[in-house]
Amino acid sequence: MPRDVVRTLVAGSGLLSLVLFAGISLGQEAPNANPPADANKGPKGRMITIRGSIDSGLKNRVINATRTAVREGAEIIVFDIQAGKSDFGASLDLANAISELGGKVRRTVAFVSKPVTGHGALVALACDEIVMAPDAKLGDVFGDLPVDARPIEEKAYADFGRLKGHGTWIPLGMVNKDIRLVEVKTPQGKRFMPSDKLDEFKKGVQVLDSTVIKEAGQRLLLDADQARSYGLARGTAGSRKEVATMYGLPESTAAEDILYVEAVRPILVKLEGAFTGRLHQYLLRRLKQASSEGSDLLFVQIDSTSGEVAAADGIAHALKSWPGRTVAWVPKQAIGVATYTIFGCDELIIAPDAEIGGFEISKASKEEYQALADSAVDMSKGGKYPEAFVRGFVDPNVSVFEVRNKANPNLISYKTAGELENPVVANEWDKARRGPLKEAGISLTMNGKTALSVDVAAGEASTRDELKSLFDISGTIPTLQPGWVDALVDGLTSVGGTVLLLFIGLTCLYIEFQMPGFGIGGLVATICFVLFFWSRFLSNQAGSLEVTMFLLGLILIAVELFVIPGFGITGFAGILLLFGSLLLASQSFIAPSNDEESWEMLTNLSIILGVIFLFAGAAVASARYLPAFPYLRHMVLAPPEQVEENDAEASYYGEEESGAASQYDHLLNQTGVAMSTLRPAGRMELDNEYFDVVAQGEFVDAGTPVKVVEVYQNRIVVRPSNGA
Known part of the structure; x- marks a missing residue:
């Protein structure tokens, strides 16, 4: 094959490969293959706008935004200063905060994008460098106000001027109208001083020329060219984007910043x-x-x-x-x-x-x-x-240490001793000289x-x-107030609410056990205990465990009373379950783990035991006095010693109280046999018929002869016949 043809094919195949590669590259969307032009370009930076009069609120927002920028790793922070008349105290605090960033970021820059004639000038002087817009001005702190600078104000401007390499007299001329400033040219460069010090200065240094830059009776107000000429400003920039370019920051840095997202509600x-x-x-x-x-x-x-x-x-x-x-x-x-x-x-x-x-x-x-x-x-x-x-x-x-980045000692962070044991971390950070924080x-x-x-x-x-x-919030910040549920829960879980619920609940539960069927006592007891556990559930103190324990305790007590003869382990277990459920529902822990929880548990025990003593007294009183009431005596079992008294009282009231004659009146004074244990309810056999009866005074074993001593509508009350 001719050499020219081979050369042509090779060149053509190379060109085709290049075109195909370019087409494939342009067609791919993988972020790593074609990163944005702005990505990873230059140091990481942040621009923060200082707009309006500097007061405590704006000062705090700027400081917070600055801290956020530092935490996010900003190396250069640019402050776009558009401040007008400002509070000196707030401006000084902000200037100090910016000045202290020297150990955390590489550089701070003041961009004077608009005329700054108040104490915002102090904030600009606190930055490492100043950049001004072509039409911006800086200085004349008090403007037309008929005031003189206080010593503390003059000292602040002079101190920041020296600290940031701007000298003393240019910053001081911005606040002091009485001094007359001159620019002095020497073989070594420019110097600035009050005119009354010029003669003394000439004695030791060769002066090439001197020019008055500020007359007495006015304050220094510099435009961008003057600020550059006097060494105060590094340069000029017409926009935030130009500032970003000047410092090698990504263009995205120039986007308008938002100190805090506006809180709509x-x-x-x-x-x-x-x-x-x-x-x-x-x-x-x-x-x-x-x-x-x-x-x-x-x-x-x-x-x-x-x-x-x-x-x-x-x-x-x-x-x-x-x-x-x-x-x-x-x-x-x-x-x-x-x-x-x-x-x-x-x-x-x-x-x-x-x-x-x-x-x-x-x-x-x-x-x-x-x-x-x-x-x-x-x-x-x-x-x-x-x-x-x-x-x-x-x-x-x-243990926590302050650390400095080895590559950039101005960057400060905080690490634990465990983190610093990691070789990768240790190679990147050095502990500060002081001990652990x-x-x-x-x-x-x-x-x-x-x-x-x-x-x-x-x-x-x-x-x-x-x-x-x-947070730049106008108007009021509404406060969420407790609702009726919160008030009710607080009342029910208080000491008084707890005592009341448990006392009424236990007393009504006892009365219900003395009555046949489900009556008012059972209803009130149910309401009390439902409220008790509901309030504890909303307080995150009770759950399914406590409710299960309580219900199981009631079941065991009922079984002991109505099924199993005597009172033994079943009833005792039921009482323990009831007591335990009430105690656990009064606290958010099972066993105390510290002194505070131990004291809380002791308090809860005292409350529950106190309620039990009150309940015991109420139970004795109800057993003694309730049967004496004409209506309740038909619903509550009386002790044996009151039987004769109640019988006599029943004879006295007769039909007048009981109303219509009962279908069981013929059973009165008849004797039958208990077919089941009467606890106190059960069944009796009489003349080959079975009747639902209630024992009076005491429980009766199955097989015991019983005598009908009272009939009230469908209620048949019996007691052991004692051989009668």
Whole structure:
């Protein structure tokens, strides 16, 4: 084959292969094969807009957004400053917060996109670098206001100027109108100073030229060119996109940021007092109510120092599964198991002097602590909590360290001792020189200021107004109030409600056992015990076990009374089951595991025993006095000593009370034989006929001769005939 033909075929096949490869590559949609142009380009960054007057609310929102950016790994944070007249205190706090980012990010940048003439200038000076829009201006802090700068204000501007390499006099000229500033050119470069210091300066340094840049009586207001000329600004940029390009950030960084998603329908629920099963069930009802009302932001106000781990775990998981955004707010304290609940929320807002932590479980093993810590970490995923501190709060056996990235020492994070034992982690991070932030064997507790400094808390708010300002919420935040069910449950589970339900229930149950059939006593007893177990069920204290024990106890007692002769093990077992069911239904645990639960169990025992003593007294009184009442004497068994008295009274009342004559009147004073044990009801044989009868005074064994002593409508009352 000719060489030219071969060369042509090779070239053609190569070109065809290239075209096919290009076509296949263009046709594929695999993200790894054709990543977006913006992906993985340059350092990770974030732009945060500071718009409007800087007050405590805006300050907090910006600080929270900054913390979020740091947690998400931002290396460069750009603050788009569009602030007007601002509060000095809030501006100074924000400037300090931005300045302290030096140990956590690579660089902070102030983008002055619009004229900034208030204390927003202080925020710009706190950044590592300043970039200005061509038509922007910076300075003249007080404008036309007839005020003079206070020493504290002058000091703040001078300090941040020195700290960020801008010098003292340019920043000071923005707030002090009395000084006259000059620009001095020397062989070594430019210097800025008050004009009254120029002569002294010339004595030691060669001055090439000097120019007045600010006259006394006015404050310094710099445009973009002046700021660059004076070394205050690094450069100019006409848009956020240009700023992103200037620092090698992805274009997506320039998108308009949202400090917080607007809460269309915020709502607040309070979790106060001990964390118990009752509080857990209360929260479930409130979460359902919040969802039905269309709320999308739930503030959970926590104020607690005690509780049960199981209840806290249930509350935390309920909050985690709620479809909207959840924010834990701790204005005072969340001590003990309440701390665990925080990690079920998306983020924590805390007052500076509030306290969280102190999570401890009596007699818990290391494995139990570790399991709870694993659960807390799993819940906190997607939230704004450093994992090391989540473990540190829940597991006292964990130690937590501050670490610095070896490749970028400005990046700070937090790791547990266990994590640092991993060679991969150890090769990436170095422990800070100071000791552990939390030592093993000590329960972790911290105040709000510390929680904010280590990124456990996302924001600061001591009052509801500050909370509203933090989330830019206008109007009020509705509070979920307890409903009638909650009020009823609280009343029924209180000491007074418990005593009343049990006393009435047991007394009516005793009366029912003294009557044939199902009467008013059984109805009232049923209502009392249904209310008792229902309220405990809604309090997460009772379940199927307690109800089963109670019903089985009643059955065993009934069998003992009406089937088995005497009173033995069956009746005793029934009483124990009744007692045990009432006790277990009064608490959320079976056996106490700590002093608090032991005290609770002792209190419940005292209440139940007290009710039993009251019931015993009521039972004796009912047996003695109820048969004396004309109507009740026909329904309640009388003791033997009252039989003659009752018979005489029955003769006195005669037809007048009993009404129409009974079809069994002819049996009166007749003698038959008990065909079954009368407990007190049973059957009697008389003249080869069988009758349903009730024994009076005492139980009667089968085969005993009995005499009919009273007939009341369809009720036949007998007693042993004693040979008569």
